Amino acid sequence: MTSPIEAAIQAALADIQARGKPDNVYLVACGGSFSQMNVAKYAMEREAKTIAADAYNSAEFIARNSARLSRSSVVILCSKSGDTPETVAAAQYAKERGAYTIGLTIKGDSPLAQAVDARVDYDATPDAGSADIPSAIVLRIVFGILAKFEGNGKLNDLLRGLAAVPSVLAAAQTKHREATLAWAQLRKREPVIYTMASGANFGVAYLWACCILQEMQWVHSQPIHSGEYFHGPFEITDSDVPFVVLKGLGNCRSMDQRALNFAGKFSEKVLEIDAQEFEFDGVDEGVREYLTPFVFLPLLRTYAVALSEARGHPLTVRRYMWKMDY
Amino acid sequence: MTSPIEAAIQAALADIQARGKPDNVYLVACGGSFSQMNVAKYAMEREAKTIAADAYNSAEFIARNSARLSRSSVVILCSKSGDTPETVAAAQYAKERGAYTIGLTIKGDSPLAQAVDARVDYDATPDAGSADIPSAIVLRIVFGILAKFEGNGKLNDLLRGLAAVPSVLAAAQTKHREATLAWAQLRKREPVIYTMASGANFGVAYLWACCILQEMQWVHSQPIHSGEYFHGPFEITDSDVPFVVLKGLGNCRSMDQRALNFAGKFSEKVLEIDAQEFEFDGVDEGVREYLTPFVFLPLLRTYAVALSEARGHPLTVRRYMWKMDY
Numbered sequence: 304m305t306s307p308i309e310a311a312i313q314a315a316l317a318d319i320q321a322r323g324k325p326d327n328v329y330l331v332a333c334g335g336s337f338s339q340m341n342v343a344k345y346a347m348e349r350e351a352k353t354i355a356a357d358a359y360n361s362a363e364f365i366a367r368n369s370a371r372l373s374r375s376s377v378v379i380l381c382s383k384s385g386d387t388p389e390t391v392a393a394a395q396y397a398k399e400r401g402a403y404t405i406g407l408t409i410k411g412d413s414p415l416a417q418a419v420d421a422r423v424d425y426d427a428t429p430d431a432g433s434a435d436i437p438s439a440i441v442l443r444i445v446f447g448i449l450a451k452f453e454g455n456g457k458l459n460d461l462l463r464g465l466a467a468v469p470s471v472l473a474a475a476q477t478k479h480r481e482a483t484l485a486w487a488q489l490r491k492r493e494p495v496i497y498t499m500a501s502g503a504n505f506g507v508a509y510l511w512a513c514c515i516l517q518e519m520q521w522v523h524s525q526p527i528h529s530g531e532y533f534h535g536p537f538e539i540t541d542s543d544v545p546f547v548v549l550k551g552l553g554n555c556r557s558m559d560q561r562a563l564n565f566a567g568k569f570s571e572k573v574l575e576i577d578a579q580e581f582e583f584d585g586v587d588e589g590v591r592e593y594l595t596p597f598v599f600l601p602l603l604r605t606y607a608v609a610l611s612e613a614r615g616h617p618l619t620v621r622r623y624m625w626k627m628d629y
Numbered sequence: 630m631t632s633p634i635e636a637a638i639q640a641a642l643a644d645i646q647a648r649g650k651p652d653n654v655y656l657v658a659c660g661g662s663f664s665q666m667n668v669a670k671y672a673m674e675r676e677a678k679t680i681a682a683d684a685y686n687s688a689e690f691i692a693r694n695s696a697r698l699s700r701s702s703v704v705i706l707c708s709k710s711g712d713t714p715e716t717v718a719a720a721q722y723a724k725e726r727g728a729y730t731i732g733l734t735i736k737g738d739s740p741l742a743q744a745v746d747a748r749v750d751y752d753a754t755p756d757a758g759s760a761d762i763p764s765a766i767v768l769r770i771v772f773g774i775l776a777k778f779e780g781n782g783k784l785n786d787l788l789r790g791l792a793a794v795p796s797v798l799a800a801a802q803t804k805h806r807e808a809t810l811a812w813a814q815l816r817k818r819e820p821v822i823y824t825m826a827s828g829a830n831f832g833v834a835y836l837w838a839c840c841i842l843q844e845m846q847w848v849h850s851q852p853i854h855s856g857e858y859f860h861g862p863f864e865i866t867d868s869d870v871p872f873v874v875l876k877g878l879g880n881c882r883s884m885d886q887r888a889l890n891f892a893g894k895f896s897e898k899v900l901e902i903d904a905q906e907f908e909f910d911g912v913d914e915g916v917r918e919y920l921t922p923f924v925f926l927p928l929l930r931t932y933a934v935a936l937s938e939a940r941g942h943p944l945t946v947r948r949y950m951w952k953m954d955y
Contacts, residue, residue, distance in 0.1 A: 327681065334860020345693070348683075352696045355653065355681040357674075362856035363827055366880035367671070370678045389856065495821065495849045501689055512851075513861035521865055523821045525838075525851035530688035530715065533955055534660020535839035538947060539847055554692035565955050623863055629891050 308423055308435050309443075315405050315421035316447045319377060322403060324452040326375040328445060329402070330358040331393050335514040336381040336407075337361075339438035341506025342596045343379075343445045352453055356445070361389035365396050374401035379444060381406070381437045385413020394418040405444065407437050432472035432601045434465035438506070439597060460587035464594045467586055472598050474582050476605055486574055487609035490545055493572075496522055497539075498547040499562045500599075501529040502555030503592050504578075507599045511547070515607045519618045529555070529562035537565060545572035547606075549599050552578050553592030576602065634749055634761050635769075641731050641747035642773045645703060648729060650778040652701040654771060655728070656684040657719050661840040662707040662733075663687075665764035667832025668922045669705075669771045678779055682771070687715035691722050700727035705770060707732070707763045711739020720744040731770065733763050758798035758927045760791035764832070765923060786913035790920045793912055798924050800908050802931055812900055813935035816871055819898075822848055823865075824873040825888045826925075827855040828881030829918050830904075833925045837873070841933045845944045855881075855888035863891060871898035873932075875925055878904050879918030902928065 305313070319325065328347060330340035340358040347356035359367065361380070372378075378397040382390040385408030395418050397404050406419035409426050416422040423440055427433040434443075442461065449455035490496060496516055500508035508526035516524035527536045529548070540546075546566045550559040556578075567573045578595040586594065611618045623629060631639070645651065654673060656666035666684040673682035685693065687706070698704075704723040708716040711734030721744050723730050732745035735752050742748040749766055753759040760769075768787065775781035816822060822842055826834035834852035842850035853862045855874070866872075872892045876885040882904075893899045904921040912920065937944045949955060 334857060337857065337860070348693050348695045348697070350696055355697070357683060360854055360856040360860075362884050363854065363881070366828060366856075366884060367674050368880060369674045370676055371674070371681070387860075502692060513857070518861040518864040521867075523849055523851075523865060525849075528686055528689065530686040530692075531660060531663065531839070534663070534686075534713075535844040537949055537955070538844040539849060540949070541847075554694060555689070558688050558692060561955075565949075569949070621864060623866070623891075623895070629859055629863070629887075 308425060308440060311421065311423040312440065312443055312447060315423070315444065316451060318421060319403055319448060320451050325354055325377045325448065326373070327355040327371055328448065329364065329372065329376060329378045329397070330356065330441065331361050331364045331378055331390065332381040333361050333387050333389055335510050336383060336437060338506040338510035338514065339381065340441060341509065342438050342503050342593060343441040345503045346442060346593050347445050350449055350455055350457070354448065354452070361387065361393040364393050365389070372397065372400045372402055376402040377405070377448065378402045379405045379407070379441055380415060380419065381408070381441070382415045383409055385410045385415040391415050391418055407440055432469045432597065434462070434468065436597070439465055442593060457590055460590045461593065464583070464586040464590045465597065467583065468594060468597045471581050471583060472601055475580065475598055475602050478580065479602060479605065483606050483609045486606060487613040490572070490610060491613035493545050494523055496524055496545045496547065497527055498524065498549070499527045499529045499532060499559065499566070500549040500551065501558045502551055502553065504549045504551045504596050504599055507596045507603065508549060510600065511603050515603070518624070519607065519620070520611060520614065520616055529558040532562045533565070540566055540569045542569065542571045544570050546570055547574045547576070550575060550577040550579065551592060551595050555592070634751060634766060637747065637749040638766065638769055638773060641749070641770065642777060644747060645729055645774060646777050651680055651703045651774065652699070653681040653697055654774065655690065655698065655702060655704045655723070656682065656767065657687050657690045657704055657716065658707040659687050659713050659715055661836050662709060662763060664832040664836035664840065665707065666767060667835065668764055668829045668919060669767040671829045672768060672919050673771050676775055676781055676783070680774065680778070687713065687719040690719050698723065698726045698728055702728040703731070703774065704728045705731045705733070705767055706741060706745065707734070707767070708741050709735055711736045711741040717741050717744055733766055758795045758923065760788070760794065762923070765791055768919060783916055786916045787919065790909070790912040790916050791923065793909065794920060794923045797907050797909060798927055801906065801924055801928050804906065805928060805931065809932050809935045812932060813939040816898070816936060817939035819871050820849055822850055822871045822873065823853055824850065824875070825853045825855045825858055825885065825892070826875040826877065827884045828877055828879065830875045830877045830922050830925055833922045833929065834875060836926065837929050841929070844950065845933065845946070846937060846940065846942055855884040858888045859891070866892055866895045868895065868897045870896050872896055873900045873902070876901060876903040876905065877918060877921050881918070
């Protein structure tokens with residue numbers, strides 16, 4: 304049985320195959336949806352031999368007006384509501400430039416869904432630990448493109464890995480339960496919390512910093528790239544400055560480890576979350592690093608829920624978003 | 630008379646021409662040098678019809694191990710001292726993969742200078758308002774590549790514009806003198822200062838936030854993309870949260886303006902710096918947006934000097950950098 308999402312992905316891939324090998328893939332969205340494009344960009348750069356990929360905020364994508372955007376481009380866009388004005392405009396703009404456009408939204412009748420060549424309707428939230436969240440769908444699309452045009456054989460391993468994510472996540476959440484509650488109590492009055500990650504997980508750090516801590520908790524924050532930390536930001540480290548460090552797998556792990564070692568030496572408030580503890584047994588080594596964001600993100604959501612409860616500041620509270628024109 | 634820097638650029642461009650059109654350009658550095666790659670990436674994406682470009686932290690570049698890195702790649706690296714270990718390693722790695730490597734450093738006998746195919750020795754600091762700072766040199770190289778392989782005709786306009794930067798900067802610094810001192814007094818006790826920009830100027834915001842405010846002043850900070858602001862970070866805005874907003878030229882200007890309008894409505898601590906005020910008379914419109922970072926960066930340096938004096942915290946103070954192994 305092919306799921307509706309898999310069927311939509313396959314239909315889009317068939318269209319792309321009919322058009323011929325794309326020169327480039329543009330990943331376009333805003334905020335939380337933008338952050339979810341990171342792992343696909345990362346995977347494309349690791350794996351693609353002939354196809355370029357980059358991720359953009361939707362308004363920047365239009366303003367940048369890339370000379371390389373053409374009929375040989377695939378543009379994948381995401382907006383949960385499907386009515387983010389910049390993302391809808393980006394889809395229209397990309398289509399006018401001849402690109403093949405794919406839109407991810409939870410509403411099949413939304414402006415984004417209507418503007419694109421192919422739509423993928425999803426209903427999972429980013430923290431669902433599911434193969435059907437936007438970042439996983441985008442990853443499935445780009446590995447599908449790589450399978451069709453470059454003979455990349457990792458798609459099936461990736462799909463098997465994504466199928467394992469819910470149980471890996473459940474185990475990680477159980478293992479972190481006490482740490483989650485303890486961290487929330489310790490950090491509930493912090494005015495600033497920094498987060499570090501790299502590679503496949505930088506998008507998770509971005510979402511956590513910008514869309515959870517800043518947006519939903521009004522806590523000052525910044526996603527710091529683990530490798531960049533040593534070239535400026537590390538000077539802000541002090542005994543009372545809190546950090547969350549996501550330690551990934553693969554080649555980037557040593558960057559995260561180095562950042563963790565330093566932060567842990569000079570700050571008494573470092574939370575480490577290590578992907579090595581995720582129980583990916585049976586999942587092919589070659590795709591594990593691409594799967595780590597799908598565990599980190601919902602695991603951090605449980606930290607966010609605990610923090611919001613300790614602070615008495617529900618994750619649903621906003622002062623500006625959706626409340627006024629901006 | 631050809632300057633030594635121009636001669637070095639021309640020699641590198643001749644090598645690249647002899648090798649044939651590159652498929653992609655990788656811009657690789659750490660921290661402040663990394664931030665200076667932003668405008669070249671931006672210009673490449675705006676202008677290049679057939680050559681991809683992206684910018685990476687040096688350690689991430691190696692870890693990412695792009696499948697597209699090849700003999701058809703140009704890798705431009707920068708390290709002021711020439712001995713940043715990650716950047717030296719990145720040069721060696723890129724060369725082993727067959728790429729043509731160009732290294733920018735102030736020391737011609739540094740490990741970076743020794744590791745690359747072509748070196749460009751510079752001696753200007755990033756805030757010198759000169760055509761010979763790293764970001765300007767990289768921009769000259771990529772426009773040289775575009776001239777040779779795609780017939781892009783903007784290089785001469787760019788060079789004329791860069792020649793005008795010192796006088797544009799001097800006028801801007803004079804105009805901002807009182808504002809600079811007033812801002813430093815008003816903001817000297819702020820624990821957090823955010824900075825927003827987009828497009829050609831996002832790298833300036835990054836350098837200012839990570840290498841000035843965090844590194845040199847130990848002030849919490851984050852460079853926020855003007856377009857992303859509305860999708861998370863804007864919820865942190867309050868009457869007492871300070872922002873610096875860089876308003877650029879060209880297509881990105883409307884993003885910056887929108888962010889400024891919102892921040893200015895809800896924060897009483899917004900500093901606006903508007904590139905429209907820069908006196909680029911006589912400089913071709915088609916290159917002006919690429920020149921704005923060369924005014925913003927040294928202009929912000931004068932704000933940094935004033936802030937450091939008001940805070941009694943010299944810009945030269947470090948607690949970790951260069952003082953220990955890390």
